[in-house]
Amino acid sequence: MKLIHIFTRTTLYVISGIVTYLSLSTATNTYYAVLETTIIVAAIIISDLKKSFIRIGKSIGLSIAGFIIPFIFSIELILRLYNIFSSVALDFFIGLLICIIINYLNSITYRKLGVLLLDLLIPLLTISAVSVIIVTKNNLDPLLVSPLSIVLGSFSSIIGLDLLNMRRELGKIYVFGGNNVFDAIFLETFLAPSLSYAILVLSIM
Numbered sequence: 001m002k003l004i005h006i007f008t009r010t011t012l013y014v015i016s017g018i019v020t021y022l023s024l025s026t027a028t029n030t031y032y033a034v035l036e037t038t039i040i041v042a043a044i045i046i047s048d049l050k051k052s053f054i055r056i057g058k059s060i061g062l063s064i065a066g067f068i069i070p071f072i073f074s075i076e077l078i079l080r081l082y083n084i085f086s087s088v089a090l091d092f093f094i095g096l097l098i099c100i101i102i103n104y105l106n107s108i109t110y111r112k113l114g115v116l117l118l119d120l121l122i123p124l125l126t127i128s129a130v131s132v133i134i135v136t137k138n139n140l141d142p143l144l145v146s147p148l149s150i151v152l153g154s155f156s157s158i159i160g161l162d163l164l165n166m167r168r169e170l171g172k173i174y175v176f177g178g179n180n181v182f183d184a185i186f187l188e189t190f191l192a193p194s195l196s197y198a199i200l201v202l203s204i205m
Contacts, residue, residue: 066177103160153188
């Protein structure tokens, strides 16, 4: 069981590295893409192993691996690809709303376990489908499906899962992205791009 856990974690680290590099390579040169990918993956591994989070006030915390890195990475992609995101703003916000609703409908709150995602596949397929539709409808470079799905996955899970299900309890800290690399925010951010690209390739064939 422990070996499976280690293998799964390592696989997520590798996937996050590949996705980060491919997304950054569409927005910057190879040198900076490699350098920034290395820094991001190192930060993910260290913060995940240490289970670290930043406390905001008395009752709210932000997981570094599960929330802060996906969120900042998404903001960075929006800023670097601002012209692309602004050109598809309406389609993006409609798609984001759909993804938020799907995430919210697939969530459930347990007092001891916090917010749980009932089914990861449905939100992932929704995010991927929306990303592919935006790219094909607006005749964008197929590689842009990766940063689009990252931002959709990150924001829709942050809002649809954690923010809309937030419950403050006296003496307890509500941690956004509290499951680190196994949190839905991290998983949707870094798994959706691979699925999006696969769907896009299949739709072109």
